[in-house]
Amino acid sequence: MSADPRRAELDAAVLAWMREPDWREDDARFGLLALRLFEYQYANCEPYRRFCVAQDVGPRDIERWQDVPAVPAGAFKELRIASFGPARDAKIFCTSGTATSRRGSLHLDTLELYETSLLATLQTLLFADLGSAQRTTLRILAPAPAEAPDSSLSHMFGRLLEARGDAHSGYDVRGGKLDAEGLLYALETDRPVALLGTAFAFVHLLDALDARGGGPLTLPPGSRAMETGGFKGLSRELPREQLHVAMSDALGIDPGRIVNQYGMTELGSQFYDSVLVDPAGARRKLGPPWVRVRRIDPASGEEAEPGEPGMLSIHDLVNTGSTCAIQTADLGRRVAGSPEGFELLGRLPGAEARGCSIAADSMLGEAV
Amino acid sequence: MLRGRDEEEVIGALGELLARWRDPNGRWQQRLASTLSAAAGFSRPNVREGLCLALADWDEAALRELVARELGGRKRAARLGHPLTSIVCAGSIPMPTLLQIVLSLLVRSPTLVKPASRDPVTASLLAESLGEIDAALAACVEVVPLDTSDDASVKSFLASECIVASGSDATIEVVRSQLAPSQCFVGYGHRFSIAALGPSALDESVAEALALDVSLWDQLGCMSPVAIYAVGGAAPRQVAFAQALAGALETRERVAPRGEIDAASGAIMRHERDEARMRFAALESGQLYEGENLRWTVVLEADARPRRAPLHRFVRIHPVADLAELESVLAPQASRLSTAALAGVDSEVAALAGARICAPGEMQRPPLGAPHDGQPLLIPLLSIP
Numbered sequence: 130m131s132a133d134p135r136r137a138e139l140d141a142a143v144l145a146w147m148r149e150p151d152w153r154e155d156d157a158r159f160g161l162l163a164l165r166l167f168e169y170q171y172a173n174c175e176p177y178r179r180f181c182v183a184q185d186v187g188p189r190d191i192e193r194w195q196d197v198p199a200v201p202a203g204a205f206k207e208l209r210i211a212s213f214g215p216a217r218d219a220k221i222f223c224t225s226g227t228a229t230s231r232r233g234s235l236h237l238d239t240l241e242l243y244e245t246s247l248l249a250t251l252q253t254l255l256f257a258d259l260g261s262a263q264r265t266t267l268r269i270l271a272p273a274p275a276e277a278p279d280s281s282l283s284h285m286f287g288r289l290l291e292a293r294g295d296a297h298s299g300y301d302v303r304g305g306k307l308d309a310e311g312l313l314y315a316l317e318t319d320r321p322v323a324l325l326g327t328a329f330a331f332v333h334l335l336d337a338l339d340a341r342g343g344g345p346l347t348l349p350p351g352s353r354a355m356e357t358g359g360f361k362g363l364s365r366e367l368p369r370e371q372l373h374v375a376m377s378d379a380l381g382i383d384p385g386r387i388v389n390q391y392g393m394t395e396l397g398s399q400f401y402d403s404v405l406v407d408p409a410g411a412r413r414k415l416g417p418p419w420v421r422v423r424r425i426d427p428a429s430g431e432e433a434e435p436g437e438p439g440m441l442s443i444h445d446l447v448n449t450g451s452t453c454a455i456q457t458a459d460l461g462r463r464v465a466g467s468p469e470g471f472e473l474l475g476r477l478p479g480a481e482a483r484g485c486s487i488a489a490d491s492m493l494g495e496a497v
Numbered sequence: 498m499l500r501g502r503d504e505e506e507v508i509g510a511l512g513e514l515l516a517r518w519r520d521p522n523g524r525w526q527q528r529l530a531s532t533l534s535a536a537a538g539f540s541r542p543n544v545r546e547g548l549c550l551a552l553a554d555w556d557e558a559a560l561r562e563l564v565a566r567e568l569g570g571r572k573r574a575a576r577l578g579h580p581l582t583s584i585v586c587a588g589s590i591p592m593p594t595l596l597q598i599v600l601s602l603l604v605r606s607p608t609l610v611k612p613a614s615r616d617p618v619t620a621s622l623l624a625e626s627l628g629e630i631d632a633a634l635a636a637c638v639e640v641v642p643l644d645t646s647d648d649a650s651v652k653s654f655l656a657s658e659c660i661v662a663s664g665s666d667a668t669i670e671v672v673r674s675q676l677a678p679s680q681c682f683v684g685y686g687h688r689f690s691i692a693a694l695g696p697s698a699l700d701e702s703v704a705e706a707l708a709l710d711v712s713l714w715d716q717l718g719c720m721s722p723v724a725i726y727a728v729g730g731a732a733p734r735q736v737a738f739a740q741a742l743a744g745a746l747e748t749r750e751r752v753a754p755r756g757e758i759d760a761a762s763g764a765i766m767r768h769e770r771d772e773a774r775m776r777f778a779a780l781e782s783g784q785l786y787e788g789e790n791l792r793w794t795v796v797l798e799a800d801a802r803p804r805r806a807p808l809h810r811f812v813r814i815h816p817v818a819d820l821a822e823l824e825s826v827l828a829p830q831a832s833r834l835s836t837a838a839l840a841g842v843d844s845e846v847a848a849l850a851g852a853r854i855c856a857p858g859e860m861q862r863p864p865l866g867a868p869h870d871g872q873p874l875l876i877p878l879l880s881i882p
Contacts, residue, residue, distance in 0.1 A: 201768050201775055203768060203772040425767075427760055428763055438760045440764045
């Protein structure tokens, strides 16, 4: 927990929620914590306070968490958004980027909330059929934390492997490359396996399987896969649905056991496809109850109409040390279900190049 | 047989074609404005104004001047294009499509055209209008609404001796990778444009001129400025200029409204606005000027760092101390620079060497014969280079 007693109290309240065995949506609890955290962050995170002042919004002006000003995710590239000083940095996670681009960073003075949230969420949304202490074989298609110390994804996998991996678990990306041969050897097993990694690592695995010949694998029943991230800058990209079909065909995993994770470095919590917890319902993204998602109409800046796409504005109580309310540029649509979730739309078809100047968008975007 | 036709005769027919298209009250501009605004989402007044301005000087004399400049001194056989040229069009702005077909016919090469998905109308209208002037010449233009998932059709389309392709860098590479070394390939990829203004040019008239450059074609063309560099000049002047530009864009919105945008483009615009708001509040520098409902945006930045260009009438003003700083900012992207509008500054900036230089307000009005991305127009299309 934070060394600041006032925040430690808030951290403890959020941690208590995370440690409850059964998830319960609790609007009043969420709203209360969100407003108390806003008050704390307003007082202790100077760039955020100034942002709020510019919008004429302070803790005394609002009564609903929905009115807490959301920081655009891109601001993490430009500013230190933290409610503590650099001397108390315990960990800094950075967004991915190219050699020329600026990288966003999330500063953490404690990893306790981050790790508690990720393990609780994975247990409920990815490993619900396993006991909470049960270990299983985890093959990680991403670099180990030691190889990518500023990657939140590697840290997440590292923590998961430590907490839930068995003796056959390990990393299959080394030196930036997928060790397909080693992974395929590890997959010659009759134990269920969980394959977890980046989408492009899975593409490399599919290519390796294709090049090897000998037909598809049939992983043992109970196996599952979780992929995350995009394909930017890579030689081959696949729409997510096609990737899942290809993964299912090549690995012998039922499509209903292949899950996409949506997360971002700036957020402490992650979202997972619902298929493992609600196989009969529509595939949708679900997160823990200490996170809320709003969809904002880009044109008006107001809440989008039900069914309409909107920018995802995420309120994550795990972010006690930075800002809880974060505005992404990602588009999503509400999907009904119990519980309700959202569909990540990414770039809509209409966002394709409409003129040659789209070049400036991508080019200057890379340079940011 | 097009290759056997007299060059003078072809120039005459194409000159007449341009004359008909140039008429703002003529049938062809009107039909294109109507169909293109429906297909591409531009407002009709914006298309009308864009066509009117861009085509104003495209005439037979300009064609003759281009031919004389690039082909003068060549013998007849060396002035001919390939037996067949395929043109892959891109984007939603009609001028590149119009020009590329005219150029191909000018070197008397029968032409296949794949229209852009966002502009399925320009090529067909041009062929139709040419048919009224010279049916034999029009018969040499075949518009092929190609399904890119149909490999056999794509292969057949790309079997021509000469391929001209516009589009994203990725598209250009995909097309190039499918061609044999013996085929001629002309590719026009990503480009962007800027304006650079000295202190004396930070006034209302320049703001109005640049508002025109930004708003025509909703800033989607590679000749649309995405960034304006204020070279020197005091901060209050830059603020006044930003305000003037914002006012001029609001006026433009009333005259020729911005067209439709999709949710993804809107999300990028709003995110960039919010990010600027956060940055400016935290750093206590910079100004944001916003039209309602994302209709236009002017961001007066505190520095010259390149930032995302959301387009759709979203323009940034960057202060730079002097031409040396301008050079250092533009140099990494110099090869991608299409057009630079300059006022009150010297054009002797190395990074601008490959760009078309013009005055503010003239960015969307390139002369017919202006080099395309630094290349001559006709020479790359010839069968004997």
